[in-house]
Amino acid sequence: MQQTTPVPTPAPADTCPAVTMFTLFFVSLSARGDRDDLQRPPPALRATEFDFIVVGGGSAGCVLASRLSEVAHWRVLLLEAGRAEPEETRAPATYRNLQLTDMNWHYRSEPEQSHCNNTGCPCPKGKVLGGSSAINGFVYIRGSPQDYDDWGDALQDDTWRWTSVLPFFLRSENVLVDDLAQDTTFHSRGGELPVERLPNVDPVNKVLYNAMLDIGLPERDPNAGIQVGVSLAQTTTLNGERASANRAFLAPVRHRPNLVVRTRAHVTRVLLRHGQACGVEYRDGYSGQLRRAYANKEVVLSAGVMNTPQILMLSGIGPKQHLSSLGIKVVQDLPAVGENLMNHVTSLGIEYLLPDGWPPLPADINARVQDFTHFVPGGPLSSLGPEEVNAFVGWRGPAVDDRPVFNLRFYGDIPKSHGAPECVPAPPQDPLYYDRILVTPVVLACRSVGSVRLRSADPLAAPRIRLNLLGDREGHDLTALVAALQLAASLEDTPAFRAANLTLNRAPLAGCGREAFGSVPYWRCVARVHTLNTFHAAGTARMGPAAAGPGHGQGGALDPRMRVRGVPRLRVADASVFPSLPRGNTNAPVIMVGERAAHFIRQTWGQAV
Numbered sequence: 001m002q003q004t005t006p007v008p009t010p011a012p013a014d015t016c017p018a019v020t021m022f023t024l025f026f027v028s029l030s031a032r033g034d035r036d037d038l039q040r041p042p043p044a045l046r047a048t049e050f051d052f053i054v055v056g057g058g059s060a061g062c063v064l065a066s067r068l069s070e071v072a073h074w075r076v077l078l079l080e081a082g083r084a085e086p087e088e089t090r091a092p093a094t095y096r097n098l099q100l101t102d103m104n105w106h107y108r109s110e111p112e113q114s115h116c117n118n119t120g121c122p123c124p125k126g127k128v129l130g131g132s133s134a135i136n137g138f139v140y141i142r143g144s145p146q147d148y149d150d151w152g153d154a155l156q157d158d159t160w161r162w163t164s165v166l167p168f169f170l171r172s173e174n175v176l177v178d179d180l181a182q183d184t185t186f187h188s189r190g191g192e193l194p195v196e197r198l199p200n201v202d203p204v205n206k207v208l209y210n211a212m213l214d215i216g217l218p219e220r221d222p223n224a225g226i227q228v229g230v231s232l233a234q235t236t237t238l239n240g241e242r243a244s245a246n247r248a249f250l251a252p253v254r255h256r257p258n259l260v261v262r263t264r265a266h267v268t269r270v271l272l273r274h275g276q277a278c279g280v281e282y283r284d285g286y287s288g289q290l291r292r293a294y295a296n297k298e299v300v301l302s303a304g305v306m307n308t309p310q311i312l313m314l315s316g317i318g319p320k321q322h323l324s325s326l327g328i329k330v331v332q333d334l335p336a337v338g339e340n341l342m343n344h345v346t347s348l349g350i351e352y353l354l355p356d357g358w359p360p361l362p363a364d365i366n367a368r369v370q371d372f373t374h375f376v377p378g379g380p381l382s383s384l385g386p387e388e389v390n391a392f393v394g395w396r397g398p399a400v401d402d403r404p405v406f407n408l409r410f411y412g413d414i415p416k417s418h419g420a421p422e423c424v425p426a427p428p429q430d431p432l433y434y435d436r437i438l439v440t441p442v443v444l445a446c447r448s449v450g451s452v453r454l455r456s457a458d459p460l461a462a463p464r465i466r467l468n469l470l471g472d473r474e475g476h477d478l479t480a481l482v483a484a485l486q487l488a489a490s491l492e493d494t495p496a497f498r499a500a501n502l503t504l505n506r507a508p509l510a511g512c513g514r515e516a517f518g519s520v521p522y523w524r525c526v527a528r529v530h531t532l533n534t535f536h537a538a539g540t541a542r543m544g545p546a547a548a549g550p551g552h553g554q555g556g557a558l559d560p561r562m563r564v565r566g567v568p569r570l571r572v573a574d575a576s577v578f579p580s581l582p583r584g585n586t587n588a589p590v591i592m593v594g595e596r597a598a599h600f601i602r603q604t605w606g607q608a609v
């Protein structure tokens, strides 16, 4: 077990040692800890001084820790607030239940009138080694090439355009599906991240898939240049088992003598000396003590879209007025920190009832219990059920090859979660067995942006999250969501749904019974009351131009090399850095960002590959 210097009392901002010699501390920890912390590290690594400190062992953090520690003489410390990744995360079918555990930060947004029935929305984020990639829904989507060309334009930097980022997607990928692997322009073999299709295809999926063909969508690999179309989801799994960023990138290199991973290490602030980052302070969850670790080269924040801006602000880096109002000494006035919280929005408003006895259940109840409680890779729990049908829809229908505006997703459901004005369906007890399908039409080009602010100067307090879903002044997002709900309701008329006898549940949803079912006012009400916050939040420490200005909002918190503006030796690499939101799920783009950050860092320090 490792140990770092206990810090009895909080210290002022300039707190790093003037001499940056490699200092060793030989203090042993108590035997408490996660399985993977019980391994005793070599003496050289029971240290407080490193070359790089990566804060947060999530999608980007695991990639970074792995890539940076490839340089054998660099000493790398990864600090993760959550615990080691347990076996429970492996099974695809039960992933929604992970949100109920201590592997979720359990954040909730502020109540806002525009959405979620003014009650605030759950904002699940992974708190475990692997981060959100350890509790997410497995789907591997990169977004449209144009999304990254937009990044290049916004940053006036060609290295963020599609042709420049594609090699970094490919670097990570190990595609295991033969037909995809043949397309060597868009897929690659040999990377750390397995990408496959799940082995158990749900019987209902054929109906859903055919309905997508009925509305005119082509069958298409959405990661091969043009997204509009239908496909069976590509998943970050290996033989039907979760491949979190921890399992894919970190676990295989944990033996490296120059890599130290500390779990239950909650970083409370960045340490600065003469205005530049030189380490971090963190609360050691095993001892309850405050400790410090120092970085001779760089500190990289990969704590995710909610916690990265929180740590920056706790360190005095952020909007001046906000920091001053909480009594935090301002080190760098950066208005963009915590701004630009982007997300996709959808609703739980559309439910289709399945005919009796369908999907067929194993007759033997013991067999069902066995299926559910014992995960066998490749067995019944290696399935996402209807979630595996993934459709990207454009405005003008099937024939166009431009960017999608909606992503139609399908979930198997059980009755109790329907109708409650909640933002996330109650995780089903038995996700393989359901009697209805929820259609969630995700709006991909949202204009509403929210923010993350500190609730208080207490580093352990949850941040104040304002999602502002459906809140844009022009009403663009609400109009788009209504159109998306209408599209989802119209699936009832497809030959595939008719033949399979899937019927739209016309019972009005709670809170919307005063409007005529199916009318525009009804869908507007459904959108506002039964909003679903998707899991694709990004942008709270975005790369962008230095100055605020027309089209630039508050400017960028980071330069295009992900360096925090005005604070040398401090970078951010996670979903926070996105200048705009790609039109799909965010795990693959974040992993690409991790690869890019490692590349930039290696360039900076003369170790380019």
Ligand SMILES: Cc1cc2nc3c(=O)[nH]c(=O)nc-3n(C[C@H](O)[C@H](O)[C@H](O)COP(=O)(O)OP(=O)(O)OC[C@H]3O[C@@H](n4cnc5c(N)ncnc54)[C@H](O)[C@@H]3O)c2cc1C
Pocket: 055, 056, 057, 058, 059, 060, 061, 079, 080, 081, 082, 099, 124, 125, 126, 127, 128, 129, 130, 131, 132, 133, 135, 136, 137, 138, 139, 140, 141, 265, 266, 267, 268, 302, 303, 304, 305, 307, 308, 311, 535, 536, 537, 573, 574, 575, 576, 585, 586, 587, 588, 590
């Ligand atoms: C329920 C759910 C389902 C999703 N489904 C999909 C999907 O199917 N496909 C897809 O592509 N994307 C999906 N996503 C989104 C995707 O997983 C995330 O966008 C991505 O994992 C974010 O990566 P990140 O590195 O930015 O942050 P994270 O992976 O969240 O990592 C941040 C890490 O930092 C740690 N941390 C935070 N604060 C501190 C601190 N103070 N000190 C130390 N450590 C700290 C956290 O515990 C966490 O481990 C889903 C997300 C969720 C939550």
